[in-house]
Amino acid sequence: MLPIDLPMLLADKHATFWFPPAASTFAKDVDWLYMVILYISIFFFVLVVAAMVLFAIKYRRRPGYVGDSRPLHNNALEITWTVIPSLIVCWIFVEGVNGYMDMMTPPVDTIDINVTARQWDWSFQYPNGAISDQLHIPNNRAILLNMRSEDVLHAFYVPAFRAKSDVVPGRVTTMWFQPILEGEFDLFCAEYCGDLHSDMIKRHGVVVHDQAGYDAWLADAAKPPVNAVAHGFWLYQRMGCKSCHSTVEGTRIVGPSFAKSYDQTLRTAKGADVKFDQQYIRQSILEPQAEVREGYQNASQMPSFQGKLNEDQLSALTAFLVAMKDDAFIQAVADGDLSQADKESLGLTDAAGADAAGADAASDTGKSAEEPLEKPADEVPTEPASESSESPPAPKT
Amino acid sequence: MSAVATSPTHSQPDSDNFLIYSKGFLSWALTLDHKRIGLMYLVAVMASFFVAGILALVLRTELLTPTEWFLTPQQYNQVFTLHGAIMVFLFVIPSVPAALGNFLVPVMLGAKDVAFPRLNLSSFYLWVGGAIFFLTALLYTGLDTGWTFYTPYSTTTRGPVVAATMGVFILGFSSIFTGLNFIVTINTMRPPGMTWFKMPLFLWATYATSIIQVLATPVLGITMLLLAAENILHIGIFDPKYNGDPVTYQHFFWFYSHPAVYIMILPGMGVISELMSVHSHKSIFGYRFIAYSSIAIALFSFLVWGHHMFTSGMANVASLIFSALTFCVSIPSAIKVFNWLATMYKGTVQLNTPMCYALTFIFLFTIGGLTGLWLGALSTDRPLHDTYFVVSHFHYVMVGGSLVGFLGGIFHWWPKMTGRMFNDLWGRVSCLFVLIGFNLTFLPQFVLGSRGMPRRYAHYVPEFQELHQLSTFGSYVLGAGLFIALGVLIHSLMRGKQAPPNPWGGATLEWQCSSPPPFYNFSHPPTVNEPYNYLPLQYHGEELGWEYVHPSHTAAPSIHPAPTKS
Numbered sequence: 001m002l003p004i005d006l007p008m009l010l011a012d013k014h015a016t017f018w019f020p021p022a023a024s025t026f027a028k029d030v031d032w033l034y035m036v037i038l039y040i041s042i043f044f045f046v047l048v049v050a051a052m053v054l055f056a057i058k059y060r061r062r063p064g065y066v067g068d069s070r071p072l073h074n075n076a077l078e079i080t081w082t083v084i085p086s087l088i089v090c091w092i093f094v095e096g097v098n099g100y101m102d103m104m105t106p107p108v109d110t111i112d113i114n115v116t117a118r119q120w121d122w123s124f125q126y127p128n129g130a131i132s133d134q135l136h137i138p139n140n141r142a143i144l145l146n147m148r149s150e151d152v153l154h155a156f157y158v159p160a161f162r163a164k165s166d167v168v169p170g171r172v173t174t175m176w177f178q179p180i181l182e183g184e185f186d187l188f189c190a191e192y193c194g195d196l197h198s199d200m201i202k203r204h205g206v207v208v209h210d211q212a213g214y215d216a217w218l219a220d221a222a223k224p225p226v227n228a229v230a231h232g233f234w235l236y237q238r239m240g241c242k243s244c245h246s247t248v249e250g251t252r253i254v255g256p257s258f259a260k261s262y263d264q265t266l267r268t269a270k271g272a273d274v275k276f277d278q279q280y281i282r283q284s285i286l287e288p289q290a291e292v293r294e295g296y297q298n299a300s301q302m303p304s305f306q307g308k309l310n311e312d313q314l315s316a317l318t319a320f321l322v323a324m325k326d327d328a329f330i331q332a333v334a335d336g337d338l339s340q341a342d343k344e345s346l347g348l349t350d351a352a353g354a355d356a357a358g359a360d361a362a363s364d365t366g367k368s369a370e371e372p373l374e375k376p377a378d379e380v381p382t383e384p385a386s387e388s389s390e391s392p393p394a395p396k397t
Numbered sequence: 398m399s400a401v402a403t404s405p406t407h408s409q410p411d412s413d414n415f416l417i418y419s420k421g422f423l424s425w426a427l428t429l430d431h432k433r434i435g436l437m438y439l440v441a442v443m444a445s446f447f448v449a450g451i452l453a454l455v456l457r458t459e460l461l462t463p464t465e466w467f468l469t470p471q472q473y474n475q476v477f478t479l480h481g482a483i484m485v486f487l488f489v490i491p492s493v494p495a496a497l498g499n500f501l502v503p504v505m506l507g508a509k510d511v512a513f514p515r516l517n518l519s520s521f522y523l524w525v526g527g528a529i530f531f532l533t534a535l536l537y538t539g540l541d542t543g544w545t546f547y548t549p550y551s552t553t554t555r556g557p558v559v560a561a562t563m564g565v566f567i568l569g570f571s572s573i574f575t576g577l578n579f580i581v582t583i584n585t586m587r588p589p590g591m592t593w594f595k596m597p598l599f600l601w602a603t604y605a606t607s608i609i610q611v612l613a614t615p616v617l618g619i620t621m622l623l624l625a626a627e628n629i630l631h632i633g634i635f636d637p638k639y640n641g642d643p644v645t646y647q648h649f650f651w652f653y654s655h656p657a658v659y660i661m662i663l664p665g666m667g668v669i670s671e672l673m674s675v676h677s678h679k680s681i682f683g684y685r686f687i688a689y690s691s692i693a694i695a696l697f698s699f700l701v702w703g704h705h706m707f708t709s710g711m712a713n714v715a716s717l718i719f720s721a722l723t724f725c726v727s728i729p730s731a732i733k734v735f736n737w738l739a740t741m742y743k744g745t746v747q748l749n750t751p752m753c754y755a756l757t758f759i760f761l762f763t764i765g766g767l768t769g770l771w772l773g774a775l776s777t778d779r780p781l782h783d784t785y786f787v788v789s790h791f792h793y794v795m796v797g798g799s800l801v802g803f804l805g806g807i808f809h810w811w812p813k814m815t816g817r818m819f820n821d822l823w824g825r826v827s828c829l830f831v832l833i834g835f836n837l838t839f840l841p842q843f844v845l846g847s848r849g850m851p852r853r854y855a856h857y858v859p860e861f862q863e864l865h866q867l868s869t870f871g872s873y874v875l876g877a878g879l880f881i882a883l884g885v886l887i888h889s890l891m892r893g894k895q896a897p898p899n900p901w902g903g904a905t906l907e908w909q910c911s912s913p914p915p916f917y918n919f920s921h922p923p924t925v926n927e928p929y930n931y932l933p934l935q936y937h938g939e940e941l942g943w944e945y946v947h948p949s950h951t952a953a954p955s956i957h958p959a960p961t962k963s
């Protein structure tokens with residue numbers, strides 16, 4: 001494995017020895033400057049090492065050779081080696097500033113996407129209200145990200161775009177880029193953010209579609225399932241729950257697993273007994289530190305979701321957690337997904353009418369998505385709901 | 398030509414040797430002799446380096462695989478925090494100034510001791526106290542913030558942040574005391590004839606470093622206090638939860654920590670100036686430039702901290718200014734490299750262990766400096782920031798620069814400090830291993846960085862694996878080189894030949910007292926001469942080394958010969 005296997009080093013067909021694929025408009029300029037600095041550096045490095053080796057051999061101490069120990073002085077030489085490097089760094093500075101101003105100045109016509117970073121996941125919110133845990137964008141369009149952090153510092157970094165910016169809690173930071181290559185690219189968190197920092201690697205976390213593909217994806221993504229359990233699982237995937245809570249029984253990521261929790265009596269860190277009922281679920285989402293389960297008091301703290309979820313979404317998540325007591329359901333989501341076939345076999349499909357209504361609501365006006373959902377869920381479904389055809393159009397966030 | 402031989406070997410009784418003139422534990426523990434304090438520092442920083450070096454090998458080994466192997470991510474985070482914190486605060490910052498500096502500053506200056514010997518001893522004990530405090534905190538519950546303590550992670554993690562910051566606070570006082578002592582010593586204790594421009598360049602570098610230590614370290618102290626206050630009292634300065642701003646913390650932190658980079662590298666540069674001149678048997682090229690540039694770099698270093706924050710959302714104008722200033726500081730460093738090379742020209746180069754380390758320093762420091770160009774330029778820094786490119790860059794500067802300079806200095810002054818010679822062949826072998834191992838470790842990391850591998854990752858994507866493996870194998874070679882160097886030094890202590898007062902032919906004052914020096918350094922004030930004038934030196938073979946023959950006033954050879962074209 002040691003001798004470098006060049007083909008393996010260049011795994012991606014768009015990647016080169018030095019760089020990942022050049023997938024944004026920045027890449028060309030940045031890579032060009034990188035290579036120019038590389039050649040300048042190689043030139044000076046070779047000069048320095050050559051002089052060093054030459055002098056070390058030519059003037060080495062040996063019988064019959066007498067060096068001259070008196071000081072030397074040469075104004076012309078000294079001015080040369082001061083002025084030339086100074087001019088070169090001035091030029092590099094100017095080129096660097098040019099490229100940087102480009103990166104800092106978004107064009108007028110951008111697609112604005114909200115990014116939320118949290119330990120240890122990303123979520124993306126689109127103009128029509130769709131939420132996803134991958135960034136989906138159309139090719140050749142300028143994308144503007146408004147980024148917020150829910151906890152500590154993170155940094156949004158897509159090597160293929162040569163784009164990176166810190167995500168600072170308490171601020172909204174922005175960055176923009178324009179993809180020029182369709183495909184899937186890795187998304188990394190580049191600022192150390194605690195225990196599972198390196199699990200903020202999002203393999204193929206950025207998907208660049210053609211415009212039609214993007215439109216289709218977006219319309220579909222704005223449409224969460226109507227069925228409460230399926231909707232709860234959909235939120236679980238997108239709101240960051242899954243980065244800390246597993247759906248496999250007994251598997252601890254950071255927080256406890258959701259499987260087989262409902263109806264159990266738990267011991268809290270304070271030594272009290274508490275039933276894992278719907279009230280406990282609600283409280284744990286809104287005030288996570290109120291009743292921490294025993295053995296989890298030293299784990300990383302869960303952020304409160306107060307104000308981030310509406311009542312409908314809370315109900316949906318509750319329904320999902322309730323369903324997690326059921327073996328068949330646990331089995332179905334074990335692969336991290338709830339496929340159409342799974343939904344059918346468990347009876348979690350949305351009725352055709354509701355489905356269509358949801359799609360309409362999401363796609364006819366992008367604006368409707370921003371309206372807060374006013375109708376509170378008046379009852380929490382305790383069973384995988386089947387009366388979904390009577391539900392209002394798909395909830396929007 | 399009539400000449401007065403000053404062979405000190407027989408002028409001082411061996412029993413005055415500072416190592417043995419008094420015995421017993423307390424004679425060391427309570428000593429006020431700067432040389433003993435220097436040696437105690439040497440042992441202490443080498444022990445810290447050993448621990449942090451082992452941790453580095455643990456990290457590199459874990460990184461052989463892209464997924465979890467024998468460290469959980471939490472453990473990985475704790476280990477890289479320990480590695481970075483110990484290396485920076487307990488090794489690199491005190492290495493050359495406190496260990497070599499304490500031993501050398503008074504002797505090179507021609508003084509009997511530092512200005513405040515008791516302050517000097519207290520600075521050592523503060524270091525020990527701070528180190529114990531710091532390590533206990535780090536190990537007790539496992540600090541995992543990285544050595545940078547970035548907020549708000551450091552104000553929310555359950556690790557022992559407050560205790561660790563107090564450790565850093567105490568260590569800061571140790572650093573300030575050492576710096577203050579050197580400034581006062583150099584200003585007030587120069588013997589008659591030791592003008593500023595007759596000072597060896599190592600002293601200029603130490604003086605510049607001391608200025609930074611005295612001016613910048615208080616800012617670190619304040620930062621650490623504020624961080625502790627934020628943790629305990631939630632005063633709301635760094636944590637957005639209480640209306641603070643995490644970016645403020647970064648400004649505070651780098652306001653100290655960028656100058657601290659020069660606390661780490663300037664003394665190394667000072668060592669290299671001595672080594673290049675002595676082992677090329679050639680007057681240093683551009684003495685005044687090197688002397689002034691040390692001071693200039695020290696002052697400039699306060700103005701460039703923002704280059705650590707080009708992706709943090711600073712205003713564009715601020716980024717531009719910091720980038721421009723960063724490029725300004727790079728020029729004096731580049732010219733120093735040219736000066737060192739020009740020093741070899743027409744000299745008599747002796748490729749012994751210290752010189753091999755000095756050349757290794759130039760090789761590695763040149764790469765370290767040049768790779769700074771990518772990071773100083775704003776557009777290329779954006780993708781490279783917080784990747785392995787940066788990791789590799791600062792290791793080239795801190796390990797390739799500071800550590801290799803420190804090793805070169807140790808080998809150079811080892812005969813003076815211990816009175817023993819070492820095995821030169823094995824010394825050079827260690828240097829070869831270090832050179833090869835270091836480049837094998839860190840060159841692949843530049844490529845990893847430009848391909849997008851972020852730093853501080855316990856896991857990574859599989860296509861980075863080959864380069865990581867290459868890097869890990871390099872680190873084993875580097876580790877082997879360092880173990881060989883340690884073996885050479887230990888062997889020298891046990892079996893080494895008696896060292897002559899001046900084994901290399903140095904013209905600075907430390908070579909005019911015996912090896913090791915007597916506890917009073919000089920029995921009478923030494924005659925101050927040009928530090929890099931090698932004409933009066935005569936070689937008497939390996940046993941006796943070089944002798945400085947003071948020319949009589951009548952037949953003094955010109956110290957300033959006519960400029961020669963080069």
Ligand SMILES: [Cu+2]
Pocket residue numbers: 117118119120153154155189190191192193197200
């Ligand atoms: Cu992160």
Ligand SMILES: [Cu+2]
Pocket residue numbers: 654655658701702704705
């Ligand atoms: Cu810096």
